[in-house]
Amino acid sequence: MSKLITMNVDGQELQVEEGKNLIDALSAVGIHIPHFCYHPALGFDGNCRMCLVEVEGARGPQIACNTPVKEGMKVSLSSESSMNLRRKVLEFELINHPLDCPICDQAGECKLQDYYMEAGLSKSRMEVEKVAKEKNLDFGCGVVHDQERCVLCARCVRFLRKYTKTAELGIVNRCDKAKVTTFPEKPINNRYALNVVDICPVGAMTSRDFRFKQRVWFMSSEKSVCHGCAKGCSIYVDHNQEKYKAERVYRFRPRENAQVNGHFMCDAGRLSYRKENENRLTTAKASERFEAVDIATSQAVALLSAAKGKAVFIVSPSWTTEQMAVAKSLATHYDGYLSGYADGYIVKGDGDDLLLKEDKAANRASLELLGISTDRQKLISNLKTAEVVVVLNNDLSLTASDKREFEALFAGKQVIFVGSHRIALADSAQTVIPCASYTEYAGVVVNVDSILQEVTCAIEKECFARRPEQVMAALSGNAIKAELGAVRQQLSASVPALAQVDWNAIPENGLNLKGGAQ
Amino acid sequence: MAVQEVKVLSAKYGIKDSRTLAVARAHGGYSQIEKAFSMEPAQIVEMVKASGLRGRGGAGFPTGMKWSFLPKGLDKPTYLCINSDESEPATFKDRQIIENDPHMLIEGIIITCWAINSHDAYIYIRGEFVRQAEMLNTAIDEAYAAGLLGEKACGKDFRVDITVHRGAGAYVCGEETALIESIEGKKGQPRSKPPFPAVVGLFQCPTIINNVQTIASVPYIIEHGAEGYRKFGTEKSAGTFLFGISGHVNKPGVYETELGVSMKGFIEDLAGGVWKNRKLKAVIPGGSSTPIMTPKEVETCMLDYESIVEHGSMLGSGGIVVLDETVCMVKSLKNLLYFYHHESCGQCTPCREGTGWIYKIVSNIEAGKGKMSDLDLLLELADNMEGKTVCVLSGAAAMPTRSYIQKFRHEFEEHIKLGKCPFAG
Ligand SMILES: Cc1cc2nc3c(=O)[nH]c(=O)nc-3n(C[C@H](O)[C@H](O)[C@H](O)COP(=O)(O)O)c2cc1C
Ligand code: SF4
Ligand code: SF4
Ligand code: SF4
Ligand code: FES
Numbered sequence: 001m002s003k004l005i006t007m008n009v010d011g012q013e014l015q016v017e018e019g020k021n022l023i024d025a026l027s028a029v030g031i032h033i034p035h036f037c038y039h040p041a042l043g044f045d046g047n048c049r050m051c052l053v054e055v056e057g058a059r060g061p062q063i064a065c066n067t068p069v070k071e072g073m074k075v076s077l078s079s080e081s082s083m084n085l086r087r088k089v090l091e092f093e094l095i096n097h098p099l100d101c102p103i104c105d106q107a108g109e110c111k112l113q114d115y116y117m118e119a120g121l122s123k124s125r126m127e128v129e130k131v132a133k134e135k136n137l138d139f140g141c142g143v144v145h146d147q148e149r150c151v152l153c154a155r156c157v158r159f160l161r162k163y164t165k166t167a168e169l170g171i172v173n174r175c176d177k178a179k180v181t182t183f184p185e186k187p188i189n190n191r192y193a194l195n196v197v198d199i200c201p202v203g204a205m206t207s208r209d210f211r212f213k214q215r216v217w218f219m220s221s222e223k224s225v226c227h228g229c230a231k232g233c234s235i236y237v238d239h240n241q242e243k244y245k246a247e248r249v250y251r252f253r254p255r256e257n258a259q260v261n262g263h264f265m266c267d268a269g270r271l272s273y274r275k276e277n278e279n280r281l282t283t284a285k286a287s288e289r290f291e292a293v294d295i296a297t298s299q300a301v302a303l304l305s306a307a308k309g310k311a312v313f314i315v316s317p318s319w320t321t322e323q324m325a326v327a328k329s330l331a332t333h334y335d336g337y338l339s340g341y342a343d344g345y346i347v348k349g350d351g352d353d354l355l356l357k358e359d360k361a362a363n364r365a366s367l368e369l370l371g372i373s374t375d376r377q378k379l380i381s382n383l384k385t386a387e388v389v390v391v392l393n394n395d396l397s398l399t400a401s402d403k404r405e406f407e408a409l410f411a412g413k414q415v416i417f418v419g420s421h422r423i424a425l426a427d428s429a430q431t432v433i434p435c436a437s438y439t440e441y442a443g444v445v446v447n448v449d450s451i452l453q454e455v456t457c458a459i460e461k462e463c464f465a466r467r468p469e470q471v472m473a474a475l476s477g478n479a480i481k482a483e484l485g486a487v488r489q490q491l492s493a494s495v496p497a498l499a500q501v502d503w504n505a506i507p508e509n510g511l512n513l514k515g516g517a518q
Numbered sequence: 519m520a521v522q523e524v525k526v527l528s529a530k531y532g533i534k535d536s537r538t539l540a541v542a543r544a545h546g547g548y549s550q551i552e553k554a555f556s557m558e559p560a561q562i563v564e565m566v567k568a569s570g571l572r573g574r575g576g577a578g579f580p581t582g583m584k585w586s587f588l589p590k591g592l593d594k595p596t597y598l599c600i601n602s603d604e605s606e607p608a609t610f611k612d613r614q615i616i617e618n619d620p621h622m623l624i625e626g627i628i629i630t631c632w633a634i635n636s637h638d639a640y641i642y643i644r645g646e647f648v649r650q651a652e653m654l655n656t657a658i659d660e661a662y663a664a665g666l667l668g669e670k671a672c673g674k675d676f677r678v679d680i681t682v683h684r685g686a687g688a689y690v691c692g693e694e695t696a697l698i699e700s701i702e703g704k705k706g707q708p709r710s711k712p713p714f715p716a717v718v719g720l721f722q723c724p725t726i727i728n729n730v731q732t733i734a735s736v737p738y739i740i741e742h743g744a745e746g747y748r749k750f751g752t753e754k755s756a757g758t759f760l761f762g763i764s765g766h767v768n769k770p771g772v773y774e775t776e777l778g779v780s781m782k783g784f785i786e787d788l789a790g791g792v793w794k795n796r797k798l799k800a801v802i803p804g805g806s807s808t809p810i811m812t813p814k815e816v817e818t819c820m821l822d823y824e825s826i827v828e829h830g831s832m833l834g835s836g837g838i839v840v841l842d843e844t845v846c847m848v849k850s851l852k853n854l855l856y857f858y859h860h861e862s863c864g865q866c867t868p869c870r871e872g873t874g875w876i877y878k879i880v881s882n883i884e885a886g887k888g889k890m891s892d893l894d895l896l897l898e899l900a901d902n903m904e905g906k907t908v909c910v911l912s913g914a915a916a917m918p919t920r921s922y923i924q925k926f927r928h929e930f931e932e933h934i935k936l937g938k939c940p941f942a943g
């Protein structure tokens with residue numbers, strides 16, 4: 001953190017960080033200056049004029065987004081004249097606005113709406129004809145644009161120029177005919193497109209996927225981590241339980257984290273929330289017949305007890321560190337071999353230098369921390385002599401060659417599949433036990449840059465989806481410890497890199513296991 | 519004493535083929551190059567400072583001072599941009615320089631490049647100036663052929679290249695940072711400042727932007743020195759100015775006078791007074807954005823920066839418009855606002871939305887559909903639009919609005935009361 005300086009906001013002395021603009025410096029101490037066009041990741045543009053503030057001694061109102069804080073600076077935000085500055089800009093902003101709030105997805109998280117309510121504007125003085133523009137424009141990549149709702153802050157345009165460097169959008173025309181548009185026949189086409197929906201301060205950019213699905217005020221948000229790849233972008237899991245329906249996830253949104261993903265996330269990761277709702281494994285099997293979970297579990301325990309020393313366990317590289325530790329205990333309990341083999345999770349050429357990683361496993365780093373082997377040959381040689389194979393949500397069918405090879409190796413063996421989704425093994429295994437997926441349990445994962453982050457439980461599923469550690473405890477006949485606190489204690493004691501983790505106070509932005517907390 | 523023309527910038531006007539290099543040279547063109555190159559660049563900057571030359575593009579900023587804002591010792595090129603966008607209604611003085619004496623501008627550019635250590639000058643010329651762009655290019659070609667421009671400009675060990683960049687028809691591109699964006703090939707819209715172009719300008723490099731007339735004044739200053747230039751004008755408004763006068767006068771045109779002459783005298787002595795023996799109703803003194811003046815204000819006003827400000831308006835770009843008694847002020851304002859609405863680049867909320875809103879209100883009044891409360895609303899909207907935007911185009915729409923309503927409110931009220939235009943036959 002750089003030097004602190006003292007300034008005065010509405011008569012109150014404050015210490016703020018030197019070298020920042022007013023918006024950032026004050027937001028760090030909890031004061032929000034209304035703004036549209038400024039975005040910390042995109043820099044200032046100065047077009048919306050929403051951030052005009054009164055600075056003592058300055059010639060006229062100043063835009064906070066391009067005003068660096070200075071020692072002794074005096075700023076007024078809540079005075080009547082300062083409020084008026086904002087009211088006037090809002091009045092201009094709204095004269096040609098369609099006031100779609102009742103049918104606008106952004107309602108409830110719209111800056112224009114929020115600032116309007118704050119400013120207490122009431123009566124419209126606009127009696128001339130409004131400017132009409134186009135609505136429901138398909139911009140590509142699932143981005144839908146409404147030109148009438150747009151405040152022309154150019155955030156979307158700047159995002160595609162500065163961040164993805166694909167520049168699909170521009171603002172054409174002048175005056176109140178100005179509008180955001182794509183080039184003819186050239187829709188938005190990049191892997192981060194849906195970020196424009198988040199950075200749009202109003203409802204001018206909406207997501208085809210989310211449109212009209214939920215009013216945002218009905219949803220709850222949990223802070224978690226995307227499991228789409230090894231980057232582990234920080235996210236919000238937005239979910240809701242509608243009457244007579246199961247609770248479900250409606251969207252993922254990036255959660256700001258300077259250590260990991262900045263302000264953004266990729267589209268694939270964002271839309272991977274669907275996997276939490278779709279193709280879920282809900283039924284248990286024993287002896288190739290659908291059975292109750294408990295029956296399937298007892299059957300598995302019987303099989304394992306009979307095959308002591310001859311069982312192989314293959315754990316998912318995306319399970320939490322705690323779950324991996326429990327898997328280790330389970331393997332030890334049955335004197336079996338534990339593998340974290342997951343080459344199939346690596347998709348060559350699929351990474352980029354923004355966020356996306358080739359490795360689609362969320363927690364490969366923990367396999368190493370816990371000393372779980374990922375070696376293919378060792379797994380194969382152990383499988384050759386095994387009688388029972390327990391696949392702990394590791395998808396061995398991700399590549400065609402793995403699928404073929406492991407199917408052959410599993411032939412004639414008892415296969416127990418514990419999983420959250422209906423992958424191939426859910427059909428072929430003789431014993432199947434469903435378990436929760438990552439929006440339904442808590443724990444930690446460590447990303448490709450050794451940053452440990454917390455996964456939180458957003459959704460409490462019914463009994464068919466016990467948490468993986470509960471399933472594993474049951475598979476041990478409740479002989480091993482699976483309770484989170486106990487597992488963590490054990491982790492701190494046995495894994496040097498985790499010795500310092502304060503499990504009750506993991507920072508929201510994660511813990512850098514290489515460099516400590518940031 | 520009658521107001522008289524002086525011939526500093528317009529010395530070659532009227533001479534046959536004054537546009538050509540040969541004729542220009544025969545009348546003193548490029549005669550100051552030798553002297554300028556014998557001076558230290560800093561000396562020239564000081565001389566221009568001392569001459570009191572102020573920018574002729576509208577804001578009247580002291581030219582030498584602007585040049586001295588260039589950062590020293592930067593490892594980047596410095597660019598010179600000549601603003602020849604000249605798109606403000608009523609302004610048509612720069613095109614006269616290009617049509618009559620482009621070599622004076624080129625000479626000014628060479629000297630300025632030396633003074634500010636720039637090797638690349640861009641002349642940004644209004645898109646509609648097709649003929650003028652051709653003339654300029656012809657003159658530049660001649661100058662290259664004669665070795666005045668190029669790797670060894672005027673035979674010195676100093677490169678000067680000039681590029682003419684044609685605009686695409688946007689008034690806002692006359693604003694210096696919009697001009698820069700436009701040269702860079704982007705949509706012409708002003709940049710938020712700071713940083714100022716003297717520090718971060720064209721291609722992210724230090725850049726000086728000056729008006730055509732400003733730079734064309736430089737050779738004279740070199741020749742006659744700061745004191746020679748100061749012989750013209752007033753203490754604070756030194757030198758001469760090419761005023762363009764149009765509207766309801768007998769002899770519209772461009773006349774060069776020293777600054778500080780009487781506005782009324784100028785209208786009467788040089789432009790032949792209000793036409794058709796009609797009465798004067800109003801004067802726009804310095805391009806369409808400057809607040810309108812009443813005959814009473816015109817009576818005592820002098821054509822210099824200070825006097826016009828004292829009389830509630832601005833010298834601006836020196837484009838004087840004379841309106842006679844038959845003019846409908848509501849319609850006149852509507853006409854101006856149509857322009858500012860159309861030309862707003864649309865990035866700042868108050869300007870993008872405000873110019874359209876006030877245009878529509880004034881249109882309604884003009885059509886007899888106005889309300890009395892519209893007048894105060896217009897005044898308030900003008901306040902809300904001014905001083906709150908990236909560039910002053912928003913203010914340029916607000917200033918006429920305010921002054922028209924304040925000074926000619928009765929005409930607006932009459933439209934509203936009658937439900938129609940009292941001037942419409
Ligand atoms: C909307 C707008 C249009 C302008 N148009 C012109 C123009 O056409 N020509 C010009 O010289 N200056 C114009 N200016 C002023 C320029 O921004 C700038 O101040 C000037 O070119 C500087 O040159 P000077 O110092 O020699 O006057 C305009 C300013 C604004 C805000
Ligand atoms: S669509 Fe949204 S982000 Fe883009 S310019 Fe409009 S308001 Fe700004
Ligand atoms: S980059 Fe990776 S972690 Fe981030 S959102 Fe995409 S898939 Fe998820
Ligand atoms: S004031 Fe008007 S013309 Fe100037 S930058 Fe803002 S919107 Fe564009
Ligand atoms: S946030 Fe400062 S002008 Fe838009």
